[in-house]
Structures are given as C-alpha cells and as structure tokens.
Amino acid sequence: MTATRRPSGGATGPSRGDSDPIARLSRRPHRRYNPLLDEWLLVSSDRTRRPWQGRQEPPPPGPVEQYDPACFLCPGNQRANGAANPDYASTFVFTNDFAALRPDAPEERLEDGLLRAEVEAGTCRVLCFSRRHDLTLARMERPEVRTVVDLWADQTAELGDRFQWVQVFENRGEMMGASNPHPHGQIWAGSALPHEAAREDATQRAYDGEHGRRLLLDYATQEAGGPRVVVEDDDWLVAVPFWAAWPYETLLIAKRPVERLPGLDDAARDSLAGNLIALLGSYDRLFGLSFPYSMGWHQAPFRGRSEEHWQLHAHFFPPLLTANVRKFMVGYELLAETQRDLTAEVAAERLRAALARPEPTRTGEAAARA
Ligand code: H2U
Ligand code: ZN
Numbered sequence: 398m399t400a401t402r403r404p405s406g407g408a409t410g411p412s413r414g415d416s417d418p419i420a421r422l423s424r425r426p427h428r429r430y431n432p433l434l435d436e437w438l439l440v441s442s443d444r445t446r447r448p449w450q451g452r453q454e455p456p457p458p459g460p461v462e463q464y465d466p467a468c469f470l471c472p473g474n475q476r477a478n479g480a481a482n483p484d485y486a487s488t489f490v491f492t493n494d495f496a497a498l499r500p501d502a503p504e505e506r507l508e509d510g511l512l513r514a515e516v517e518a519g520t521c522r523v524l525c526f527s528r529r530h531d532l533t534l535a536r537m538e539r540p541e542v543r544t545v546v547d548l549w550a551d552q553t554a555e556l557g558d559r560f561q562w563v564q565v566f567e568n569r570g571e572m573m574g575a576s577n578p579h580p581h582g583q584i585w586a587g588s589a590l591p592h593e594a595a596r597e598d599a600t601q602r603a604y605d606g607e608h609g610r611r612l613l614l615d616y617a618t619q620e621a622g623g624p625r626v627v628v629e630d631d632d633w634l635v636a637v638p639f640w641a642a643w644p645y646e647t648l649l650i651a652k653r654p655v656e657r658l659p660g661l662d663d664a665a666r667d668s669l670a671g672n673l674i675a676l677l678g679s680y681d682r683l684f685g686l687s688f689p690y691s692m693g694w695h696q697a698p699f700r701g702r703s704e705e706h707w708q709l710h711a712h713f714f715p716p717l718l719t720a721n722v723r724k725f726m727v728g729y730e731l732l733a734e735t736q737r738d739l740t741a742e743v744a745a746e747r748l749r750a751a752l753a754r755p756e757p758t759r760t761g762e763a764a765a766r767a
Contacts, residue, residue, distance in 0.1 A: 419624075423740045431640035432612060434593075435600050438642055438735035442743070454721045457570060457687050461578055465530045470579035472528045485528055487541065488548050493521035498587050500559075519560055519587030524548060526580040533569065533580055533687060535677030542670035545582075549694065550658040550666070552584055557657070557699035560586035562594055565658070565696075570689025572716055572723065590698055597695060598707070605706035613708035617650045625745045628675045628752065632665040635676050637745040642726075642735040644718045645683065645744050647676060649711040656697035656707045676713070679752035684720035691715075 415421060426441040469476045473484045478494045498519030506515040526545050527537055534542060549565050556563045567582035568575040590598065604612035617634045620626055625636040627647060638648040649672065655661060661669065680688035692713045697704035716723040718738060729736050 419742065423742065428734075429640045429741075431638075431642075432604070432616075433600055433640075434596050436734070438640060438737065439729075439733075440737050440740060442738060442740050451722070454572060454717070454723055456721070457572075457689070458578070461531045463529050463531050465579070468530055468577060468579050470523070470525050470577055470581055471530050485525070487528060487544055489525040489528075490522055490548070490552065493523050493583065496521035498585055515589075517587055517589055519585060520556070521586075522552065522556075522584045524552070524582045524584065526582065530579050533677070533681075534567070534673060535681050535687075537580070537674070539667075539670045539674060542673055543667055546658070546661075546666045546669050546673075549582075550661060553657055553694075553696065554659040556584065556586040557659075560588055561698050561700050562587050562590055563696065563699065564591070564594075564693060566691065566693030568691050570687065572689040573691050575689075594695065594698065598698065601706045601708070611654060611706060611708045613650050613710055614652070614654065617652050624742045627679060627745055627748045628672055630668050630672065632668045633672045635672060637741040637748065639741055641741045641744065642737060643714045643716060644724050644737065644739060645680065645715045645748060647713045647748070649673075649676070649713070651709045654705075655709045656704050657709055658694060658696055660709070675752060676748075678756055679748045680713075680715060682751040682754045682756075683747060684717065686720060688715055689717065 428437045428439055430437050464471055472482055474482050498521050500518055500520050502516045502518035553563045563586045565584050601612050620636045627635045632652055634652055635647050635649045690713050694711045696709050697707035718724045
C-alpha cells in the first residue's frame, strides 16, 4: 500500500510563459480532442468573466441525522413498495423496486426502414454504502470505503456472468437527481453495449491495434506528475482530463493493466479507497459544501473473449462551476459540441489547493457544509 501523493504541478502549468503551447493555447478559445470518445470540445476560459444573472443554486440541505425513520434506505426501514430492509451493519444491496431494466424480457425487435428498436434485458440494483444516513463516501473511513470497493467488485463479477455491460454508478446530491441523501449507488446491468461504452470500446481497440498498448495506460503515463493531476500513487492516477467537459470533471485510471474491478488486487483496492476519499474530500472542500456529482466505473464488457485493449477507469462529472452556479450543457453543447469555461489545468490546480486544506472531521458536518 502506498501513500497518496499530491503532485506539485508540472512543466506545462497554466502560469508558464510563452514557450508552453498549452499556456499559449489557453489564452484564446481553442478546441481539445477527447481520444476516449473520439470527439472535440471547445475551451473558452474568458467566459468565466461574463456576468451571471441566471439561476443560483440553493445551498445543499443542512446536516442530517445518522438515522432517518422516513428514509427508504436506512437499516430496518420499510421501502416505498413495503419491503423491509434488514438491520444491516455496513452495506446492503437490493434489486431496485422501480428498475429501468428487467431480466425477464422476451426477445423482440423492430426493423422497419429507419425505425429500429429492440427489447433490452437487464437488472438494476441499489447499493447502500453505509448504515449511517448522514455519511458520504468522502467522509467515510478508509476501511468502510474499501468495503464499498469490494462490493462493487463482487457485484460486477456476479452480474457479468449474465449481462454484457455492468454499469456501476453513483448520483450524489439533489442537483444530480439523487432521490435520497442516504449514501448509496446503483448498478444497471444489461445485455446490450450502451453507446458510451461502445465508443470507448472502439477507441481503445483502435489504439491498441495501432500501438499495441492500452490508450489509458499511455495517457496515465503522459499525465503522471503533471499539471492536471489531482492525486496519484503507484496504483491510481486522478486527473482533470485534458479534454474534460464538466468544470471539475476528473478521470481516475488504474495504473497497472486491469480490465475490471474484480481484477484489482488487495493493495490496489486499499489505495483506491484512499484515493476516493482524497478526491471526494477535495471536491467537498473546493466550495465548502457536499459536492454534487455523478460518478461511474467503465470496465470491460463481458462477452466471453479477451478484452486486453480495455483499461479500468472511473469518471466523475460534477456540475458546479462555482458554489451556487452550475454548468448547463444547453444550446451550443447540445447542438454543436461541448464547451467549457475554465481550463483543465486551472481546475486541477484548484482541486489540489482544496486537497491541501484541513479535512472536516466525521462529526464536523457543519464544517463540511458551511
Ligand atoms: P437515486 O438516488 O440515484 O435515484 O437512487 C435511488 C434508487 O433507489 C432509485 O433508482 C430506488 C429508486 O428507484 N428505490 C427503491 O428501489 N426503493 C425505494 O423504496 C426507494 C428508492
Ligand atoms: Zn437513510
């Protein structure tokens, strides 16, 4: 197990002079290429200076209790459909009572010119990360987060026996559509390869075909110790990717070749728990509030063949631009291409600074949300 290192910033930091091509580019609107999705996006950092008279996000709700008798996910409580949760001690998994996918789907398809459709079989599960209603992954102890990592891995292995794509994810905070503050995530597993997965599959396969190496391992090597890194150790690298779309988007990459969560060894799982706490803690400290985000794992599809072009990674998509203004992916983004307001280098610098600030204690709910 290695200690989480905080990089000092690298030779291509945003404050460097004219000789640095990224600093030069960053002074004017420019486009960056996302090799994982094979698409470009527009970066126009000057736009952060524009006046904002639009929607102001309300502060997240104040402190919550360790146990909420009205919560559908707390131990011992009744869920919306009347099922009772066991008095679980740490984590708890159940099949989503309002599942978007069902396993008992009969095969059926429509092929009528441009009209194409097919029935999709799958299953959806809810994963409670802790019995405590008031915690978040960022504020759980390292062994507790390690238990969540093991749960993600075990669930992936089990569902991968039946479904091609196992999507592990977490929506955190009301702003990201989480229906409940109780720390929890979801898994949707399905028989088709969803389109984001299919694109990453294609780009990683093409890169491996051309170079004989994994795209994301090469990317992690290129980023290590550099200006976009938030935290890293021997097993993991967390960076604001060069092509980040959301203001404080990050990409967490396993540094050793591994296709899926169940393939992680003991040391990598432990250091993953530490890196998750560090990253999510820096998010919370950035604006002094429990940071909303959607995160999820991308791991190789299960289709009964070797997937050595795939590298395990997780994406974190937080929507906030400032403490009370969110990034809207609307006009140009929906119609032309993604546009971001601050550079990936500036975002990473701010996250590293937040990481260096003192951590709120587990009981310091008020400090974390002040
Ligand atoms: P989100 O907070 O990301 O929406 O996840 C909570 C999930 O929990 C949601 O998909 C499910 C919802 O369908 N749920 C149940 O299955 N049973 C309940 O009693 C409440 C919520
Ligand atoms: Zn609860």
